Amino acid sequence: MPKTTEIPGVKSSPDFERGQRGGATTVTMFVAESVSGFARSLTIGELVCTEVVEVIGPRRVAPGEVLVMASSASSGSGDEADWAAPAPSPSAKLRPGRVWYWVALLVFVAGLAWLLLGLVLLNNRIDSFERVAVPGQGEVSLDHSGSYVIYYEGPGAAAGNVPAFDLTVTPVSAPAEVQSLEPHSGSVTYSFGSREGRAVLTLEVTQPGKFLIKAPGAPAVAGGSWLAVGSSIAGGIVRVVVPSVVAMLAAVGGAIAVALVRHSRAKRARSPAP
Incomplete structure (x- = not known):
């Protein structure tokens, strides 16, 4: 039985x-x-x-x-x-998966690449500015009407080392015409290699053409100094720096969040049953 x-x-x-x-x-x-x-x-x-x-x-x-x-x-x-001995239960796959680390890395690399590319393009733009050595005078050609920025370039210019001097801008020939020349509002600086500059004046031109820039009273400095005339780079700096910084911070924060969630869930999975 x-x-x-x-x-x-x-x-x-x-x-x-x-x-x-x-x-x-x-x-x-x-x-x-x-x-x-x-x-x-x-x-x-x-x-x-x-x-x-x-x-x-x-x-x-x-x-x-x-x-x-x-x-x-x-x-x-x-x-x-x-x-018989208890069969071990298969370990559950942790979520979120490790693939999100790669996503965070790609976002970080994309942000860094955008920053580097933007800085290269910004440097090329600054190199294209027309320049006049100071003290002295020189002609510049401005191809459109509107607003321009005059930057002082010299040793320590980005840190605020800009001497006081008088500057005049006059049309060389018609139809070139100057509307106004005012001190630049705000602080815009750049530094690429040995070249550093600071925005000092805002020039408004009603008609494009050739203009004569004179700065006879500017002091001579070791290493030389120049006046560079071009468009404002403030907007370009914002478009380059802000998206890249946001992307890199989001990538780092996302990777940390994934790590914390995975650690918490793995710890709960290893905890003994009540």
């Missing part, structure tokens, strides 16, 4: 499937609960018994643990079935 086999630490439930094998009842699956009272869905290996009995033992059923039972249906197979 088949023996009644007790399952340590598991309370049986009436939800199970029965099959007949040689007069004995074969329990192939039932819903069990751990001693702590939390419901668990467990797959139990084939268990041959005459009835399902309630047994309370010290064994605790961990969440996701698969219990495997080895049993024999023959009458001379031994007293009780032996439990």
